[in-house]
Amino acid sequence: MSDTNAPRPQGFDTLAVHAGASPDPVTGAINPPIYQTTAYQFKDADHAARLFGLEEVGYIYSRLTNPTVAALxxxxxxxxxAAGGIGCSSGHAAQIMALFPLMSPGKNVVASTRLYGGTITQFSQTIKRFGWSAKFVDTDDLGAVARAVDKNTRAIFAETIANPGGYITDIPALAKIAARKGVPLIIDNTTATPYLCKPMELGATIVVHSATKYLTGNGSVTGGIVLDSGKFDWSASDKFPSLSQPEPAYHGLTFHPALGAMAYTFHSIAIGLRDLGMTMNPQGAHYTLMGIETLGLRMERHVANAKKVAEWLEADPRIDFVTWAGLKSSPSNKRAKKIVPKGAGALFTFALKDGYDACVGMIKNLQLFRHVANLGDTRSLVIHPASTTHRQLSDEQKIKAGAAPNVVRVSIGIEDAEDIIADLDQALTAATGKTR
Structure with a gap:
């Protein structure tokens, strides 16, 4: 029998406006305050001891927790x-923080070959300094993914809509492999946002975001979010001792048995943020909170514009191919209908038949587009990945990541679609000497 008194689940746009915050009880202010403070007054010595001993939830120091960040x-x-999560200083910080409770020297993460160039560099180079490593696998080859997971693997990592090419990841398929192998699936949901996809509903354990992108929506701050589903059994094996074994820094507290669904979140705060300090600032959190209020409206427009632009580009004789997964010609089209049924996002690439020099010339002549190393703004943005965001990669890695020399990445904004198309048309004409 159903519980007739159970609260009705709220819709996405309602949650985007109201979740995590309520009017200030003292002033009545309806926007969450910016708690610009480093520390918080304890009630007494016992209160302080309980907070530091993780016996009570509260605020100690803003490197760990802050009310504005907590609201976000x-x-x-x-x-x-999600069951819980943390705010970080950037999307890159969120990736390290997501791995931190899971990894130790000698352990590895199995990662998709289709990732943002900076993530590939972080995983292939920087994490070696921690004694970690990454195995890069084409996630379309599920057998290869399964074979790559060995006794030292502690997670599988992929992006919902891969940057730069707009490739759609088969999250349920990866989730089945992760579950069978006893490791969590981490999904970067930055380019899809929860409006287009909720990876945890498809089997992901952990979700990360660069809040810098669509969540904020206007290119004003950097930030990252790490979220945990609370459903993974960290004590099912000896793979995750940080969560399943006593923690010396907390008098032998064992996070998972003691904190259950919140174990990963509390470890990320009490150990990760405490010692790595990759903390989100409250003013940045406030900007992102305000941005999220219009996330659903913006994503509708982003997707609608992306469809118009992608279809126009695909029909242009100066263009070799377009990777937007919403196109019927895309190899990812069928998967997109399952993974991102509301639309394939607004980030994709297209290749110019006239090659590298035409890409550079087109970008030089664009007027409405902003040439920046970012995505997810209300503005339309453009970049040439091979010479910028993916510059550090080998030629082979660039091609695997969808960043060949003749490829341009666009993040389609919420301007009038006709104006976006007109700008592309005149820039292509100037760069190639050919009209449509």
Missing amino acids: VSRVAALEG
């Missing part, structure tokens, strides 16, 4: 269906 994390957790 609660809002994104509500949108993603």
